[in-house]
Amino acid sequence: MQADGRYLYERLDEKTFQRLCNALLAHNFPETRCYPVGHSDGGRDATREVDGKLVVYQVKWxxxxxxxxxxxxxxxIAGEADNIRRLVREGARAYYLMTSVTGTAVPKRGSMDRLDDLLDKHAEDLGIPIHVWWRADIDARVDAAPDALKWAYSDMLAGHDLVHYLIHGAKAQAHDHALRKLAMNVIATQ
Incomplete structure (x- = not known):
């Protein structure tokens, strides 16, 4: 188990982690198009347009x-090379991998810097800048996400977040149920 981040993505499966990543993208970039999970996606789990240019996201868990x-x-990345080339021909201008993998930060020797060097070579070969959202990047985006998004993927929660969910999640669910019941009563009387 890799549990060296704040969230336990290993408790999710590949499809659920992709849904989480897509939810983070949709929260931060509402115009994001999220593709169905478990389908042959051709190297794209989500896309969005930025200034008329296609940005592609691929999840690796x-x-x-x-x-x-x-x-x-x-x-x-090498396994996605043919898909990436096709996406570039179709107009993709940036490619992001979103991963549950933890990187190391030692300057020049850590996995993050070493991969950056490899990404530069891939970018030159494939004709597109390639970026990675490592586990720490995903953690930061989950930290900034609303509680409802975190609670939708509660299997990944641990420690304080899990206790908070157990205490407040049930209250929120009961409150939502009461609001729905009130709305239905109002509609029924109308």
Whole structure:
């Protein structure tokens, strides 16, 4: 298990982690198009347009701690190369990998810097800048997300967030149920 981030993405499965990533994208960029989970997506789990240019997001999840995360993600990019080339021909101008993998930050030697060097080579070969949202990047976006989004993926919660969910989530659900019941009563009397 990789649980070295704030959230336990290993408790999710691949499809649920993709849904979480798509929810984060949709929250931050409402114009995002999220593709169905579990379908043949051609190298794109979500897309959006920025100034008329297509930005592509691809999710890569694993339940296993990666001993060589830069190599693992490099292989993932190589495995998507044909899809990325096609997306570039179709107008893609930026490509993002969103991953549950933890990177290391040692300057010049950490997996994040090593992968950046490899990404530069891929960008040159594939004709598109490639970026990675590592586990820490996903954590930061989950931290900034509304509680409702976190609670929709409560299996990943631990510690304080889980206790908060257990206490306040039930109250929120009861409040929502009461509001629905009140609205239905109002409608019925009309």
């Amino acid at each position: 694993t339940s296993k701690a990666q001993q060589k995360p830069a190599a693992w993600l490099n292989e993932a």
